[in-house]
Amino acid sequence: MKPILSLGRFSHSLISTGGKLFLGLGVISFSFLGLTSVAQNAPGDIVVVGNSPAQWGMNQAMWNQLLNLSGAGPMAASPDALGSDEEDPKVIEQRLLQNIRVGRPSIQPVIKLPGSSEVVGSVTNGNREPVTIQSINFEVLARDGSILQTGSAVPEPATLGAGQTATYQRFLPTVPSDVGATVRLINPSVIIQGGV
DSSP states (O other), X not given: OOOOEEETTEEEOOOEETTEEOXXXXXXXXXXXXHHHHHHHSTTOOOOOSSSHHHHHHHHHHHHXXXXXXXXXXXXXXXXXTOTTOOOHHHHXXXXXXXXXXXXXXXXXXXXXXXXXXXXXXXXXXXXXXXXXEEEEEEEEOTTSOEEEEEEEOOBSSEEOTTXXXXXXXXXXXXXXXXXXXEEEEEEEEEEGGGO
């Protein structure tokens, strides 16, 4: 009689007669009872599923994750499983900000409105991809160094292509251009939209 059910080193034969296999409830229950009795006779034995050491290792790793034997969270995704092309938005934002150059802003008079001025400057996108600038932040200082006003401006156009330069300006209705005021960028000097 040939063994037709094999699990690792345990094999059991099913009863056959004349080449026909009888799979009655008695035979099936006998086979399962036989398996459990063999498994109970050898405590600590492990039935290995798979045809190669690679499959055995893969199945063992899956069971360890399911049973949380390795200490990691159940079915926790490894950093490699997330994909190398996915970056944290904050990391992307910092990388893009490193390549944005903001020219030194200046204050210019508004001829048609005496007693007012405007902040004017430029910004260049040194990245290889487009960047949308939400604001360029500055403060206006009096001659004695005290802060007169803080503000922000958006360049036109706000979305800069790779290597593109745009200008920005902000109207200051209460700062005359002849009082010796200066303007400087503050930290953060540039805020980009959504980290991209």
